[in-house]
Amino acid sequence: MGGYPVVTWESYSQARRRLPPKYRLAKDLPHELQDRVNALPQSYRDSPQAAVLFEAMIDEAMDNELEAPPISVVNDVTDEGAPPWEFVYTNEMWYGQGVPPPDMKNLKSCSCVGRCDPKSKTCGCVKQQHHHLKPYIADGTIPKSWNGAPFVYDSKGCLQWSGMPIFECNDFCGCDDDCPNRVVQRGRRYAVNIKRTEHKGWGIFNAQKRIPKGSFMGIYAGELLTIDEADRRGALYNKFGRTYLFDIDFHHLGEEDPTYAVDAYHAGNNHSCNPNCEIVACYINEGSIEKPLLTVFTKREVEPFEELSFSYMGTIDDDTVRYSLPVNAKANNDAVYAQCHCGSTNCLGVLFS
Structure with a gap:
């Protein structure tokens, strides 16, 4: 037009796909601040200022969750000023050695304009989610009570159905940021506290607002490892009684041994035999079925100041x-x-x- 090429969203998106994907490497996990604090006297690490600094560290790391409520550090049990400074708050995955970068070649996207219609016959994301719903529904049809089917979220952004993978719209989709199929990527909506417990160390607790069932609470983030590296670390972690390794072996991946695991050693959650949260596989900017995000959703309504927990042993x-x-x-x-x-x-x- 007028001697210049016309740029459409489709041509722009295709050009972006040809660029190297952006992702973080585990070897680049930040540690300078943690090292400096650990070198200070114990009296500083047990001071109120340590909690303030810890909260500031978390706030700075939330640069892609700008609308998420702040996270507070609370301790009315011991004299510790803050959780151990080996902790690095993150809401992203950090790729370990031997783990391939995000697969852009096989990443499916939609060309919708505005908001995706869950009843659309042409939306690529609707088709993908519907394909992965069929194994969980006896006759392959969507229940009438499921409001936004075949998306897994209702009109308020709450998870309607557990036990199945989530396929959200991604960076190469044509739909708007307020598309109903973009929930995890918009971040946490409820305030939480990192709180010291009497017998279980530091845990994650709800703040003063009741949290509805099916609410997104965060990502079980950390290092994405090959299963061989995870097994090597697991043997060491077991000896000194601290492990946050999570094998990626969801039902929809089949019965074969897992290929990858997530090590959240530096950022743990507390276990419960009767948990109020669950971990759900979620795919956004990743075309490999073996590398989902591990997203945390509430299984039931969570009361004010209640601890958030999931089962380390899966379904009991x-x-x-x-x-x-x-x-x-x-x-x-x-x-x-x-x-x-x-x-x-x-x-x-x-x-x-």
Whole structure:
């Protein structure tokens, strides 16, 4: 037009796909601030100023969650000023050695204008989500009670159906930022506190506002590792009783051994045998089915000041109970098989089976 090429969203998006994907490497995890604080006297690390600095560190890391409420550090149990300074707050994945970059070649996107219509016959994201819904629904049809089907979110952005993967619209989709199929990428909406507990160390607690069922609470973020590296670290972590390794082995990935795992050693959540949260596989800017984000959603309504927790052992069924009795754990000398202090009525007595 007038001697200049016409730039459309489609041509712009295709050009962006040819650029190298942006992602973070685990070797670049920040540690300078943590090292400096750990070199200071214990009296400083136990001072109120340490909590202020810790909160500022978290706030600075939330540069892609600008509308998320702040996170506060609360301790009315011990003299510790803040959680251990090995902690690095992040809401992103950091790729370990041997893990390939995000797969842009196989990443499906839609060409919708405005907001995606969940009843659309042409939206690529609708088609992809519907394809992955079928195994979870007996006759392949969507329940009438499911309001935005086949998207997994309702009109308020709450997860309507658990146990299945989420396929959100991505950076190469033509739809607007307020598309109903963009929830995880818009970030956390509810305030939480990092709070010291009496028996379980530091945990994540709801603030003073009730949280609805199906609400997005954050990402189980950390280092994305090959399963071989995860196994090597796991053997070491087990000995000194601290592990936050999560094998990516969701049901929709099939029965084969997992290829990757996430190590959230520096940013943990607390376990419960009767959890109020669950981890759901979510795909946004990643075309590989083996590398979802591990997103945390509430399984039920969460009361004000209630602790947020999920099960380290996944779904707890009769087999879990049978093979997780405290006597079986005590037979293993690894420190990771510690007593569980979740306090639920159906507590198994141990953190890991």
